[in-house]
Amino acid sequence: MIDANVKGLRAGEARFYSLVLSPSEDELAHIGSDPAKLKEYTRRVMDEYAQNFKLKGGQQLRSTDLVWGAIVHQQRTHRGTDPEVAAGQARAGERRAGRQSHVHIIVSARDAEQKISLNPGGRKQRFDLTKWQVAAGRQFEQQFGYVAQAHEKLRPKARARDTTYDAGRLAKIGERVVRINLLVPAEQRLNPEKVGQIARDRQFDQTFYRMLSRVEERAHDGRPIDNAYHLLATGREQPAPQHTATTVLHAVQQLVRSGGGRDEQTEQIAEKKGRRRAELDIEM
Template identity: 35%
Template sequence: MYIAITRQQLGNNFRGSVRDFVNYLEKENEGKAPGEQEHYFNQEENHIDVERVIAEIDANTAKLKKHEPKFYSLVVSPSQRELEHIGNDPQKLRQYTREVMKTYAASFYRDRQVTVGDIRYFAKLERERTYSEKDREVKENQAFASKILELQNRTRAIHEGREQGDVAKLREQIQALEKEAPHQLQGKRIVPGMAKKGHQSHIHIIVSRMDATNTHSLSPGSKFRTSETILHGVKVKQGFDRDKFYRAAEKTFDRQFGYRRNFVETYHARNLLDKDPKRFFTALLGLPHNERQAAKLLLFKAGINIPNIPVNKAQLAYKALMQLKRGIGKALESGSIGI
């Protein structure tokens, strides 16, 4: 399970409307009949109109300064393994989203408990994902892409009379490179913008910075995890505990759908990889045989081959660890492993 939280994207000036972001999320609805389109939903309602989403988020900005984000975006991305477990069922994903937003509210550190009723949000299911420059397949195809571009530029120069050469031969070289690229999809070289195969369902959530009453700020971007400050002579609790949120969201999925999560799929493993790679690999190699083999298979599918490194920490080669960490880190970034 991969969950990302990002603030409104407008540089240092956040006075703009949510409309552009909402319009961007409408891309999968283009060209579809009304009955086939995905609508926004919240904790209680389905089939929420786009204009209502824009109006309510834009109006819920009391007391916010121009340099403060007016809304945040959450992306909830189950792995293909998790999606297969629930049959890629859109209704189950909506149910899960509503549970996730309960854990989101509970992760705020305030003087009183924050509940999902205090949160103003709208969510939307998307079924497709496309390759980007971050994906391993695109990166490993890049050397071929560069050579192809160079040959295409030479072909264009010959057509325009700026160079001399054999266009037919250059085209043959381009075709050969297209076929030699290591990552293909339906006989074509994988490039940015190409739709990914398999289950790719995920949820986009727009969350207002202000609470549902438009009186209190609830920022998940706070640099304070759980802290206290003095405001007008009174001690006030503040912050948002992202670790608590991510762990709870993961456990919610497992409990709700009876999912048995492998070690490498856990938020704990990702944290361990970031902060102490030696402990990560010691934990990985110390798993029971069946779980370790399943973990290695998941990593192998993401393009990472785990060598037979001894479990003893003293015998772990630092250089090998760093190379593996970079490989796994790239897979995590691109969503190849659903943590």
């Protein structure tokens, strides 16, 4: 079901995301570790998951718009990195004591109509992960009449971002843009101020820097990216139709100059050879 729901995804993109619902021992005791109750709770949590996505035009998703599946596990085993194993109190692979019921979920990266990409680990403006986690905890309380302890509640941290190094970051980004502009045709040169504004809007996150590196690598290879601003702002390529012919012509010119008669190995632009993207794992 998940494998068939991939229309519109490029090679190398995540096909699904892995979520884990882990009630505390007190929460499990409250519902008697009842698998039926955990299943119904999971369905409600996935309703919250769907509704948490903020889409263009105010479109609202429901759980029926998702492609997902789940399984209830009643036991856990110790890992080699657990404190109990390090202290010699348990061995790796041994069952953990106490109530250990939890739910593993996999949810497709595309909606059921395969028209929308749904990434819970992307931009906060599109999916607020903490908000969803808080809602999941609140759902358990309301659904089962449970009063959560302080340590069982996830509270969003209202902490202002440290902007101390922003000026230095912008200066370095500007230098990279200058280097990129020396390698691309005039019509595809980037405005350093616009790139810097995108960096600020994304709060200098890792996605921005990965996409900037991709733009730089493509420029070095003689394959500049159409609509690089879109890539930097969203993390996704969206070629501008008016630039496509220019890009093809430039690529042909590079091929001729490099001796296009030789056999060459084609690699995915989206990722470096030999690397695979890990699926997102979120534990609650």
